[in-house]
Amino acid sequence: MARFLVRRLLVAIPTLIAISFIIFAVLDLAPGDPTGNLPLTIPAEVREQVRRSLGVDDPFLIKYAKWARQFFVYEPISLFENATGITFPGQEGRLRILSWQTRSPVSDLIVQRLPQTLWVVGLAYLLGIVIAIPVGVYSAYRQYSIFDQVGTLVSMIGFSVPTFFTGLLAIIVFSVHLKWFPSIYDTTLVVRDWPSFVQQLRQMIMPVTVLAFFNASQLSRFMRSTMLDNIHQDYARTARSKGLKERVVILQHVLRNSLIPVVTLIALGIPGVFTGAIITEQIFRVNGLGDLLIRGIYNSDIPLVQTITFMFAVLIVFFNILADVAYGYLDPRIRYV
């Protein structure tokens, strides 16, 4: 087990370096100009100076080397210093990865955006799982029952109607007409007492519901089909003929086996929580990581986009390993060598 982990982690390193290089190359080759959104009244010579000050026109390899050094050396040092208060001597002049739009360290932006993304997107993900698993299990157990039919219909709707539609619909119904919930998410709200907690709930309810609906629809279909695969297997019949209670058969035997692919799916979906939900965040102005990323792309803010995409890659690799490890717990037949 330990050997397996070490080997996987060692393989991950060259993979990630290759990924970071590919992302950088793609971003660098993509057309776009960080001065493209400046007012047209600003003449071209001035734009040229702005680009030079940002280092946009540096040769590709130099830009990559700069970024890599900042990401792998300077940023960890800064994080460590900020977390512990210890300062390394001789490191004062180091430049952190600066976003071109804001001229501020990218990691500060990410840290600032993380709370609302985790709250809204993370909660929606959790909620989606909590809804999807029982619904999927029961739908499979009572296949073609009314519950199953209704569940199928609802999840088809949830799966096929995009969030930019359900989000807008929710705003028009609950914000414009009923005036129950705010359509603008206040990121500066600090929960410190009961009224502010209620306020936080009110502003989270629409984005979380819209996202959770989408997540649950997807996952419950998957849960249902893997349950169906297992429910008619011989081992389930054996368990029943041994005289085990139906409850035990379904929850301990069938569910446990059916969960294996579902757990992989859930684990691989977690990195998605960290990049946020671009569309939903924009509609409700949650301004989390998804919004940061998409605005970075619009404004050709390459250091920002590069850093976020690369962190996404790290998370995917990490959760892949995690999913593999989780297999071992769920299925004792799997051995790591």
Added chain:
Amino acid sequence: MKFLRTIILIVGLLALMGTSLAQRGRDGNLDLLYWQAVSILNPYLSGGTKDIYGSSIVLEPLARYAPDGSFVPFLAAEIPTVENGGIAEDLTSITWKLRDDVVWSDGTPFTAADVVFTGEYCMNDEAGCTARNFFNDIESIEALDDHTVHITFSVPKPFPYSAFVSAESPILQRAQFADCIGVRAQACSAQNFGPIGTGPFVVRDFRPNDVVTYEANELFREADKPAFQTVTLKGGGDAASAARAVLETGEADWAWNLQVDPVVLAQMEAAGIGQLTSSFGTSVERILVNFTNVDASLGNDRGEYMDGNNPHPILADLRVRQALSMAIDREILVEIGYGPTGTTTCNIIPAPEIYASSANDDCLMQDVEGANALLDEAGWERGADGVRVKDGRRFSLLYQTSTNAVRQDFQALIKEWWEELGVEVELRNIDAGVFFGNDPSSPDTYGKFWADVQMFTSSAAGTDVEAYANRWTCGEISGRQNQWLGNNQHRWCESEYDALSDQLAQTVDIDERAELIKAMNDMLVQDVAVMPLVHRADVSARANSLMGTQKQSWDSELWNIADWYRGQ
């Protein structure tokens, strides 16, 4: 006696109410909504108008534009003119007298040293200052005493009000930015996120690309202002939902830049809790005509001017250009794309009033028949498939613009009109970040203009249109030698126009200047170098309860936020 006492009591009460009404911070919080969030609060490093507006609440220039295009002194005691001796007779220097009662929000006095420093900050070529052109032709900026600044120009400047005027060029505090000169400007996040200013509000909290919260400046020079205690400038989302938040849900008091389908806006406005407010600057949606051959087979010479030896095979003929312009129905364009937020125009310089020519108004009438006759006369004959042909060449145009719903509607309509003339039109839209970018390796920038016609909006900076009119001089032609960064993207060159431009640079009298500018405008439009389509307004929405706003296009729309208050 009793009557008199009652009167005195009432008067006394009224007076008391009066003072309490005029207190700073009496109206609580003001919610501004900018769907493009503010990225940085230093306008000299800004990435767009939103940043400039966001900082205009805190930082102030020496003078701002008023809605009518005149100047209002802010940190200056008065507007320098030749009459009051503020501008030298030979127009090579300007002397600003500063107010002596202004303090920064940290309590230190505002002096001429801050003004001189701001000049040094932006004129440093390493800094990447986006307002660098406001400081063109400046030889020196000196402080004559604590409250007098003297700016010397290397050439006579008929319009010397650019440095330190308007929201794009406010004064930074020297003490705060002293370590941020040149390359170090980029890494000064703390300063760029929380500039110390002299304005009615100070930055309390800034979350880049999300939300800015401001608090009333306790040291602001007018004791009873601002009326609001705090301002929240929220960003994100899109224009339509921003309009909804002010006009339908009432969650915000002010929303900026609402280029939304006019029908949708009218429906939202009908809810009755807010209204649209717009102002006209010099923004004109226009079609540029390419004067060079952009055939890909030309290789390196593609789109190069080559002293006029690479003319466009179709569009070099004036009659053809006239025909294309005549086929357009500008009224329909305005109706479909802009509604009350735009108006038809036949001028490329439609404002300020004194510069607006009336010589071109016949473009407002669509004339397909006349256009067809012109093309016949030019020797373009209809082929079997209806497309005109001349000397074996099909009349086929590539029409490009940026990706934007209104622009794509315009493209479709104009394509239809041009097809009625027997013109084959291929449409293309390019992401705005790429199109308006200057990436020299991209073939799709508006600077390269590797298409036959292209459409976008542009405008002059402020009310002085001289620099804007100079974009069409021969020296500004874009090409390989200037990395396609020239402002004359269509490569139009007329020596007569250049002569007018030279004359303008020597002319001081405002009426003579107006005549010259009109002549330049007429030449551009009558030679159909450019087809003006729509004079666009800047549109914002305000809640009915928000009073004192004076929307304008020459300066920040938040220019007089100190005077805003909550009505009933």
